Amino acid sequence: MIxxxxxxxxxxxxxxxxxxxxxxxxxxxxICNSCLLDYYxxxxxxYLKSVxxxxxxxxxxxxxxxxxxx
Numbered sequence: 001m002i003x004x005x006x007x008x009x010x011x012x013x014x015x016x017x018x019x020x021x022x023x024x025x026x027x028x029x030x031i032c033n034s035c036l037l038d039y040y041x042x043x044x045x046x047y048l049k050s051v052x053x054x055x056x057x058x059x060x061x062x063x064x065x066x067x068x069x070x
Contacts, residue, residue, distance in 0.1 A: 021050045
């Protein structure tokens with residue numbers, strides 16, 4: 001289930017892999033929290049290659065350490 005944020009009138013994008021990667025082949029792909037954490041901790045080279053936008057990397061990292069993604 002994808003949560004809806006009434007404040008922004010959009011669906012929450014933290015599990016939308018296209019949002020993080022900005023790559024067309026990932027459009028419509030949603031990834032669970034544990035898979036996102038696995039990518040971040042267990043496959044850091046793949047994570048860095050996939051998430052090239054530095055601002056989004058910082059947001060992703062803050063989500064991990066603030067336990068938004070847990």
